[in-house]
Amino acid sequence: MEKLKLKIIQPQKIFLELEVDDVIIPGRDGDFGVFYGHTPFISVIRPGVLEIYNNNELTKYALHDGYVTVENNLITILCEVIESADQIDKSRAELALERAEKRIKSNQSDIDFRRAENALKRAVARITIS
């Protein structure tokens, strides 16, 4: 199988640069897979789990924001925050999850709903991979 190039860039550094078989990306409207020969494409990312498959090996990252472009079999992910499993403090993520759930359930009009929802998604992504 032909390989895709994957580049994950952060403002402070290039987080990752390698060749992969395929990638599952958490898009704003749902997860999608990118295989070799994908059409040129740009999508906004929602907080979620990024799955990278290479030689039947799966690596997962918690991806928090940003966007992804696909062109000529090069996947470029630009994000401000991305974490690998060993960088995550699970108990902290669980606390954050609880907090976010409470916030959304409280249903008060003064909370920033979108922000709470994003916090919830981030916490879920962190817990899933840790």
Next chain:
Amino acid sequence: MGNIRDIKTRIDSIRNTRQITNAMKMVASAKLRKAQKGIINARPYADNINRMLATIKFKTKETHQKIFIQPKSDAKTALVVVTADRGLCGSFNSFVIKAAIQYMNDHPKTDLFCIGKKGFDIFKKKDVKMIKSYTGLFNEMNFNVSIEIANDLKQHFFMNKYDHIEVIYNEFKNIMQQNVIHKQVLPIPDVEELEGVSLLDFLYEPDEDEVIEELTNKYINVEIWRILLESSAAEQAARMTAMDNATDNATDLIESLTLNYNMVRQAAITNEIIEIASGAEAQNQ
């Protein structure tokens, strides 16, 4: 000629000063290296965003997006002035402040956002409308700081309080040279060169507007981050040069004072010898 003890005290105190300026130069050069590294590391990210924005703009000739519509001549401006938190860095702060005052004189409908303590200290005494100030952020530079500033600017811009956002800051050219740069951050300035623009037909998900919104978000964050890094590198370079000059001047001063000191000492000794000799002469007679 002066008193011999006074000269000695002066030499000692200048020597102390020289030690401090020399140490400051060393610290500045270490910090400069760090800031330079940050600039280089931020480049791939910033380049990618700029390229994508240029691509989208190129494809969508007709646009209702506020970030692509250039302001009219008498527009309301938010001016971001980036100075340092500390002094002792030559003309670094004063040039930026001068440029900002000049701009505000030419464009009366300007409100101020102030980054850095030096600028804040000056402008709080002046009759200008300062919306917000950020001080003490150059000590511990991290990306979250730029997000905070960018969010404030975005909010003001998209609530139509301002038609455009301008930044005046020092650009790091090389160690000897810092340039005062005046740049429009929002709306996104027209780029002439279309080099690197991708001509592929991209699919947008969820849709073009949301993609542009996310890109704009990221663009401002990284633009502010880049400006902070540039300014920080320029500040450290300016301080390095200033402190290097100060150290050299102190060395020159010490040299000439030491010469003076030796002359005074020599004169005193000669005087004493003359006294002794003439005393002995008087007894012989």
